[in-house]
Amino acid sequence: MTMQTIFIHPAAPPKPPEGAPCNGCGVCCLAQPCPVGMLLSRRRRGACQALRWDAVQARYRCGAITEPRAVVLAALPHGLRWLAPVPAALLGRLARRWVAAGQGCDSDLLPQAPPPASTTMPS
Structure with missing residues (x-):
């Protein structure tokens, strides 16, 4: 089993x-981006750069x-950012389907809390 x-x-x-x-726990997207996240983040491992923390709802x-x-x-090179309205409109319409929003948790990851910090001084 791999640890991350x-x-x-x-x-x-x-x-x-x-x-x-x-x-909205965020475990799946913090561990690895989905195919849409891979495109937007330009990475296959690590946290998806499209993931957002919603402080009001206390969820990702x-x-x-x-x-x-x-x-x-954020995903486009600086010189192409003028194109953003077109892909943003398309992404806004299709992203729910592409990321399977509302379909249920599809992550088989088993998160574990870190061990508690030691409160004793080493001798």
């Missing part, structure tokens, strides 16, 4: 069981769904 360290917002909800409704949200223009602007 991901940093989760302390207020994030716990990961639901696989197949249960998504609760897919920026491709909630902030498509900002996500596209």
Whole structure:
């Protein structure tokens, strides 16, 4: 079994069981981007750069769904950012389907809390 360290917002909800409704825990997207996230993040491993923390709802949200223009602007090279409105409009319409929003948790990852820090001084 491979171990990976991901940093989760302390207020994030716990990961639901696989197949249960998504609760915005962020575990799946913090561990590895989905195919849409790979395109937007230009990476295959690590946290998806399109992932956004929603402080009001205390959960993670897919920026491709909630902030498509900002996500596209961040993904495009500086010289092509003038094109952002077109792909952002398309992304905003299709992202829910592409990331399977509302389909339930599809992550089989088993998050574990880090061990508690030692409170004793080494002798």
